[in-house]
Amino acid sequence: MTSDRREFLKKLGIGVGLASVAGQGLASLRSLVPNVSYDAPTVVKLGIPAEFPEGMKFLPEQRLFVFREGNVFHAISAVCTHLGCTVRAEALSSPVMKKVGGAELRLTHRFLCPCHGSQYTGDGQNVAGPAPRPLEWWALSVAPDDGQLVVDLAKPVERSFRLTTA
Ligand code: FES
Structure with a gap:
């Protein structure tokens, strides 16, 4: 494997890892917001x-x-x-x-x-x-x-x- 290819795969791995962490973070933030509204309709x-x-x-x-x-x-x-x-x-x-x-x-x-x-x-x-x-x-x-x-x-x-x- 060339060093360019290794470098590319390393960056790709970091990118995927960050995207996954960000996705999980958003999902856990979303879980704090209820799906239903208990406010009376206006x-x-x-x-x-x-x-x-x-x-x-x-x-x-x-x-x-x-x-x-x-x-x-x-x-x-x-x-x-x-x-x-x-x-x-x-x-x-x-x-x-x-x-x-x-x-x-x-x-x-x-x-x-x-x-x-x-x-x-x-x-x-x-x-x-x-x-x-x-x-x-x-x-x-x-x-x-x-x-x-x-x-x-x-x-x-x-x-x-x-x-x-x-
Ligand atoms: S709530 Fe105080 S005067 Fe109406």
């Missing part, structure tokens, strides 16, 4: 829009308030922006009109946090207590396959957001 079907009541509906599983006025929808998170308690809605004695995101919005409720007393107006604006910011508004859409209302609990939207269904 995109959730909520039902047929026409079956939502006029006004407000609370969905405890999604911790979400869905508002409907005719065929116009928006959704506000029920998760307090202080430490994450679920806020409760309190009906106003009479609706209040407020310019929200450039358009008039009929506010029928306000939100109160039972944990440390934060208060929010019906558009989610924080007005009292330790809450540092407004309640999130989440994106709504209509599922193309079955026409259900869909919320994306990872996609905040501006308070000008409105979904108009057909």
